[in-house]
Amino acid sequence: MHSARFRRKKLNQACGGNVMKQELCRITDLVDAVPKLVKVDNRAIAVIQIEADIYAIDARCPHWDAIMASGTISKKRREITCPMHRFRYSLVDGACVASPSRPSIATYAVTLDEGRVIADIGP
Numbered sequence: 681m682h683s684a685r686f687r688r689k690k691l692n693q694a695c696g697g698n699v700m701k702q703e704l705c706r707i708t709d710l711v712d713a714v715p716k717l718v719k720v721d722n723r724a725i726a727v728i729q730i731e732a733d734i735y736a737i738d739a740r741c742p743h744w745d746a747i748m749a750s751g752t753i754s755k756k757r758r759e760i761t762c763p764m765h766r767f768r769y770s771l772v773d774g775a776c777v778a779s780p781s782r783p784s785i786a787t788y789a790v791t792l793d794e795g796r797v798i799a800d801i802g803p
């Protein structure tokens with residue numbers, strides 16, 4: 681699952697394998713259904729809150745690199761629409777909705793820890 685209900689979880693700064701937990705922002709920084717662009721190390725991530733769920737996806741569209749933080753959100757379908765060519769991606773699993781054969785957008789598992797939005801990102 682790539683979303684987080686509003687619940688507390690223990691934060692591990694680093695885990696085994698290829699997963700690393702990284703603070704993206706605070707929950708109070710987010711506005712419902714408005715993507716927030718966050719820079720973590722040398723990558724850009726879009727953080728999206730929809731009601732009680734939080735999603736984190738790559739901020740670059742896998743098609744032609746448009747900034748997904750400028751995309752529009754469908755709260756009902758849990759999707760983001762790319763601002764450039766209007767491809768729609770699932771916020772849940774990153775799949776390109778209209779054309780499943782196209783590359784997916786990367787998604788990151790998100791948890792909350794005392795108001796901090798934490799994502800599992802790779803090395």
Ligand code: FES
Binds near residue numbers: 742
């Ligand atoms: S750049 Fe996003 S759909 Fe083309």
